[in-house]
Structure formats: C-alpha cells, structure tokens
Amino acid sequence: MSTISAHLEVNKAYLTEQFSDCSDFVMRSFILMDETQLLLVYLDGMTRLQGVEDNLLKPLLYNGLPQGIDRLQSLTEMFKREWLPLTDVKTDTSFADLVKHVLQGSIGILVNGEASALIAQVQGYETRGIQEPMKEATLRGSKEGFVENIRTNTTLIRRRIIHPLLKMESFTVGTYTQTEVVLTYIKGLANEKVLSEVREKLGKIELDGVIDSAYIEEWLEDSSFSIFPQIQNTERPDIVAASLVEGKLAIMTNGTPFALILPITLWSGLQSADDYFERFIFVIITRMIRYIMTFISFALPAIYVALTTFHPEMVPNYLMIGIATARENTPFPTVIEVFLMMFVFDGLQEAGVHLPNQLGPVVSIIGALVIGQAAVEAGIISTPIIIVISLTGVAAYTIPRYSATLPFRLIRYLMLGISGMLGFVGFAFGIIFLLIHLVSLESFGTPYLSPVAPFDGKRIKDMLIRYPFWMKNGRNKKGRST
Incomplete structure (x- = not known):
C-alpha cells in the first residue's frame, strides 16, 4: 500500500x-x-x-x-x-x-x-544546550560549540555569516537511520569542481546507518588507507565560519557535534583557533615552536637510537659517557628500551582518555611516575630514555587537534624501527618516504603540502607566519592597496 x-x-x-x-x-x-x-x-x-x-x-x-x-x-x-x-x-x-x-x-x-x-512538524525531543567545546577550548574567542541538533548547528553558522550566498543543501543518508546531512558553502567562493564531487559522493553513500560524521568522513576520502586525514573535524562554529569564508566546504551531520571541513592541508591540523585571536607577533613565535615540537614528537626517539647505537661519535664525549654509564646495567638494547617506554606511554595516554574524568588524570600521572621510577630503579630502563620519551610526549601535546596527532604517533614507531636497523641512513629513508607520500597526497584536488609544494607565495604567509588581518587582502592599515 x-x-x-x-x-x-x-x-x-x-x-x-x-x-x-x-x-x-x-x-x-x-x-x-x-x-x-x-x-x-x-x-x-x-x-x-x-x-x-x-x-x-x-x-x-x-x-x-x-x-x-x-x-x-x-x-x-x-x-x-x-x-x-x-x-x-x-x-x-x-x-x-x-x-x-x-x-x-x-x-x-x-x-x-x-x-x-x-x-x-512539531518536534519536541530533549536536546543538549550550547556549551563550550571540550576538545578545542581556547583562551580567547567564542565559547559556543556545536551540539547534536543539526538545526541548532546551522543556526550557529547563520548567525556568523549573514549573507544570502551562504547555501545549505540537505541530504538524507543511512537506510535505517535516515540521517540528515547538510552541505554548507558560500556560493562564489567555494570551488565548483569540489562542490560537484562532494555532492556526487554524498548521493552515492550506501550505509545501513550513519551515527556520526566519521561515517561520512571515511566515505568521502579519496585515499582511505593513508594515515593522514584529508578532512578536518571540528566542534567550533567559528572555525567552520572562517573556513567557509576561505572558500572551503563544511558538512554537518544530525546527531553529532562535529562538523567536517574540506579540503584541508597538513598545516590545517597544526593551526589553532587561538592563532587568530592573539596578536600576530606572538603567533609567529608559537607557530615556530609548534612546528619544531611536531618534528620532535615523531623523530626524537629515532634520532636518540641512531646516535647512541650507530653514531656515538656525533655525541660529545662527556655526554656519551653519561649515557653509557646510565645504561650500564640495563639488559635490553636501546631500541627495545625506547619501544617499551613508548608503548607504556601510549597505553597510559589511552587509559587517561577513556577513564572517567575524575580518574583519568590521576591514573596517567601516577602511572607514569610510578612505572618510570620503578623501571629505572630496577635497572630495566635507563634514565635518558625516560627524558627522551617524556619530551616526545610533551611535544605531541603541542599539536592543537587530536586527530592530527594520530599519524605522528604511528610514524614515531615506524621511524624508530627503521632507525634501529640502519641508523641515520634508515632515518633519512624514512623522512624521504614520508615526504613522497605527503607530496603525492591530495584532499579533494588540493595538494596536501600546499602552499609549500607546490609553492604559493601568496598563501604561504598564513602557514609559516600569520600576517595581520589588515594585510591579508593586500591593503595597508589605512585601506590603500599595497
């Protein structure tokens, strides 16, 4: 019937x-x-x-x-x-x-x-009120975050971009969930080719259910087996609004407080919302620190193993003597020590994330202190290893977005393995293969390493440094063209 x-x-x-x-x-x-x-x-x-x-x-x-x-x-x-x-x-x-x-x-x-x-149409089910984003808190800026109700989320965007060219196209996906998905963009700024591709992919989604925007994310990505995300997720409406003004697209899914932004580059995951809320002079310094710490987060353990195992002549004698003295009674090779401590550190981090809020920090801090101290006193791990792994972990926390830290956590193990076998030769091969993958990777037609490769002098000013807002459109402070 x-x-x-x-x-x-x-x-x-x-x-x-x-x-x-x-x-x-x-x-x-x-x-x-x-x-x-x-x-x-x-x-x-x-x-x-x-x-x-x-x-x-x-x-x-x-x-x-x-x-x-x-x-x-x-x-x-x-x-x-x-x-x-x-x-x-x-x-x-x-x-x-x-x-x-x-x-x-x-x-x-x-x-x-x-x-x-x-x-x-008189829907009246209970919904969560607008709250400050939990995973992307900022020192300065909006305290509003997306919620599970898609109409509330679209309203948060409409309040920030008051223009009829802001378009919101609705799709229904999921055989059983019938989840509403909204594709948002500014007509005239968004790339029409990317827009057509996303529309086509959204129309071809064949899933029994769509519970979260992650289902949409995996379906849209071109290189699904790459460890680097090609779509950014965020729960901040101000980030979505800024991305739309830059010509990007946003996808909001009913039932989840996380919106998707595309296309993105590698540098998108290394930039924080606070970069645009603080004075540009300080942002330049913090970005340099963040990029250096990102390199340390995946390279330091491999460099330590390569230096102490294969190239001790590159380390000052007095420092190498101290390291050798600390390792005198340890039973494992350096690469095994580093691997064990990295594994324990990541395990404690996962425990802290999934435990209740009251127990997570306690288990992580106490577990790290107790296990690290006991391992050193028992002669299983040397003291320099604790310093290296601690610095590596702290460096990873400087990356603003959690999803951006995951690829570097995996690369850390790969670089350690190849450096443990071939020393700095292996480390160099690892960096070369990593760069080859990043250069060949694209996010909806946008090179993943742009504007560095291919080089774009106009766009690179908002990647390595942040120019003042009054200089971004090629104008000086008094409004005259430069």
Missing part, C-alpha cells in the same frame, strides 16, 4: 502493522462536532503536543470546521487557507512520507473521507 486511503480504518490498520511492537507509537482518535472522524499519529517523546492541542484539537472539537463566506469541506482546504494558527503543516498522500515524518518527530493527522494526511 503506497497511497493514503480515504477510509480511516484502512489507514489505521496499515499504520498499526507498520508500527507493530513499537511501544512509543501513539494513535489518538477524535470525533468532531459534525461527526468527522480524526486520527492523530505520533511517537511519544518525539513531539511537542501542546501547540497542536491548543491551536488545532481544541478549536476543532468545540467549534468544528471554521466557516467563512463559503462552507469548508475538508481539513486540507482549511489549512490551505491558513485559518488555524498552526505553522509548519503540509499535506501528503504517500504513506512512506507519512511514516518518515512521524519517525522524525512530526505529527500525522488523518481525516475520514480524505485521501491525504496533514503533517505538523
């Missing part, structure tokens, strides 16, 4: 079959003054009934169909003339559409003798 019948009992039987074993499905029958039979169908907890009862049910039950110069014969005609103060109501003749809207929180109104249904 595909179309709604004019017989109310037939419609009632069909809906009962469709929503069998659904304890939250409600059907309420009413008889109007002129003996017209009315049926309301909705899901308990998903709708806001107060407005429907006040503006529709009570007037109809007590007064019947409102009459003007000519007599009304149907509820459909009444709503077309907008004689009742109930907004967001439309008419539909398809059972599939009726069921879909009821599952999304709307109320279906069926009338005996009319082969159509009125659908009142």
